[in-house]
Amino acid sequence: MKRNNFFSICILMFFCFCAKAQTLDDAKSWYLEGRYAEALPVFQTEYLNNPNNASINQWLGVSLYETGRILEAQKYLEFASGRKITDAYIYLGELYAKLYRFEDAEKEFDKYQRAKRRDSEALEILDQKRANAERLQRAVNRTEDLQIIDSLVILKSDFLSAYNLSASSGSLMPVQEFFPGRSMTDETLYMNERQDKIYYSEGDAVTGTDLYTMDKLLDTFGNEKRLPGTINKEGSQAFPFVLSDGMTLYFASTGEPSFGGYDLFVTRYNLTSDSYLNPNQLNMPFNSPFNDYMLAIDEEKGIGWFASDRFQPADSVCIYTFIPNPQVQLVESEDAGYLARRARISSIADTWKEGADYGPLRSLAQQKTVSRQETAGDFTxxxxxxxxxxxxxxxxxxxxxxxxxxxxxxxxxxxxxxxxxxxxxxxxxxxxxxxxxxxxxxxxxxxxxxxxxxxxxxxxxxxxxxxxxxxxx
Missing domain, CATH: 1.10.287 (Helix Hairpins)
Known part of the structure; x- marks a missing residue:
């Protein structure tokens, strides 16, 4: 009886081992196919059993990186790089660049270049990664001196609840709230103060989305117009907001020259040409290699908001509250580390002016509505x-x-x-x-x-x- 039990246990262990091996093989196949989310849980299990395996660290690090969990990926890629896994070099270099650690990034790129010196295709990819890192570094050196007075991590599904606009600034709402037939999406619609004009995005994840407007005609909205090609280029355009002048348009775009995901842009309607000017990409810290979107400015309150998913869980986003600059002012510093921290928004306290009291502005930002204050002196x-x-x-x-x-x-x-x-x-x-x-x-x-x-x-x-x-x- 004991002998039979022994053989049963051996057979069970053999099948478990085969199942495990097959699961790892599947994960490696998914990895090679770019199906990182499917491969990730298997590599995480394998790592628990064999944490010093350089290849497993490499596969796990890349899978985390490719699914947006960049900070988690760092230690696994560093381990794999230390064990001379070639593909870890280029991933770790790109990760360091996204953290604005450009000297460390170049060291990893240099190791990859030496290892792949006879592989022209790999070197061409490396050139692209280096060019992206250099572009990020130039942008960090032009970081705007922005006072960020508050931040709030919130679920993406509820992120608009952090935008407490005055009536004079118009209103924001989910697109499907205005167009009930639309499928659920995180995209938004802007309606002006007079409630007679809307701006919104339309399209899909495959072809991309473009920005459109509609005007109120009697009791309904119509006269749909696609905004011009200066705005609607490749990629997706979404999250529009218009200042009270009716001319200045902020929006987010995934097209060139985005640093990665959505980046924030601004343009202005030009009466002379009866069209919009070429959009300008906002400076860091408004933009980053992650998704940065939905910038809104409340001129009555004197504050603004923008959203970013940099270093956030997949279901969350951080809403930053800031004081708009009348004119662009750059951070003046020769300290590369300080510039990187300001660009990354490592701490909002770094942006505060000495002796400034931001309490009243924070309270004002959190007020749900502010009625327009019209006095006898509004105009004559x-x-x-x-x-x-x-x-x-x-x-x-x-x-x-x-x-x-x-x-x-x-x-x-x-x-x-x-x-x-x-x-x-x-x-x-x-x-x-x-x-x-x-x-x-x-x-x-x-x-x-x-x-x-x-x-x-x-x-x-x-x-x-x-x-x-x-x-x-």
């Missing part, structure tokens, strides 16, 4: 000899109110444009004379004149509509 708009308006609520005609609200948006844009123009004229007068600066000044002057004419036209229409309403009463 003469309708006729007997009537002068000071708030939008003074208008009796809805169309007149809309015209004047648009004019106020142009007025804000004109003010910003004239400030930029004044700075460039000062540069030119100070001796910074070059063809590019002169051309920029001429272009801004032309755009300023065009905006001024449009602003005055809208004000005249608003006045005429309001007078017509008063006359008909």
């Amino acid at each position: 708009f003469v309708i006729n000899d007997r009537t002068t308006y000071h708030t939008l609520s003074d208008f009796r005609n809805d169309q007149a109110r809309s015209f004047f609200s648009q004019a106020l948006g142009y007025e804000k844009q004109l003010q910003a444009l004239n400030e930029e123009l004044s700075q460039k004229r000062d540069q030119y007068a100070g001796g910074a004379i070059n063809d590019a600066l002169a051309a920029s000044i001429l272009s801004l002057e032309k755009e300023s004149e065009s905006i001024f004419r449009e602003m005055e036209r809208l004000k005249m229409q608003a006045r005429n509509e309001e007078i017509r309403t008063q006359f008909n009463q």
Whole structure:
């Protein structure tokens, strides 16, 4: 009886061993096919049984890296690199670059280059990785001096709950909330303050998404328009937000020249060309090699938010609350480590100004809604000899109110444009004379004149509509 039990145990152990070997073989096949998520649990089990196996460390590290768990991947790839596993060099170099450890990245790339010196295809891939690392390093050196006053890690499915916009800034909502027939997605829709224009993305994960707008026509939205090719390029465009001037558009894109995943961009509508200008990619720390998206600025509160999944679990995202800079200001430091920490947002306290009290702004950012404060001093708009308006609520005609609200948006844009123009004229007068600066000044002057004419036209229409309403009463 004991002998039979012995043979039964041996047979069971043999089959378990075969099953284990087959499972590892499957995982290795999935690994080679790029099916890292499927291979990962098997490699994790194998590592527990054999933590000093260099190949298992390599497979586990790469599987973690490719599934977005970069920080977890680091120690396994470092072990494999120390044991001279060639493919670990290039993965670890790329990982270090994403952590802005560029000297360490180059050491790993150099080891890979020596090991693959006769493999032209591998060296071509290495050149691409090096170029990406160099581009990241240039971006780190241009990190914006941004005051980040708060951060909140939240589930991706609920991330919009952290954006507490004032009524004057419009509203954000999931796309499927406005279009109930849409499949569930994390993409968003922006509606302006007057609730007569929306911006949203449409498409799919295979072909990518583009940005569209719709206008309110009586009681429904229609007149769908795809935004121009200067915005909708390759990849996906999503997460739009428009400032109260109605001209400045922030959005996220996965296309060139993204550092990885979604990156944040800004563009502005140009009245002269009746189109949008070429978008500008925002500086670090707004952008990173991870997904950075949904930037919104509340001009009434004087704060903004953006989302990033850098170093976060797969189901979570971090919402950063910041103070918008009137003009771009870069971090001034020759300390590469400090620049890297600021670009990475290692600690939001690094961004704070000495002696500044951010408590009131944090409280304001957390207020769910802020009603627009209209006082007798909002503006002065003469309708006729007997009537002068000071708030939008003074208008009796809805169309007149809309015209004047648009004019106020142009007025804000004109003010910003004239400030930029004044700075460039000062540069030119100070001796910074070059063809590019002169051309920029001429272009801004032309755009300023065009905006001024449009602003005055809208004000005249608003006045005429309001007078017509008063006359008909």
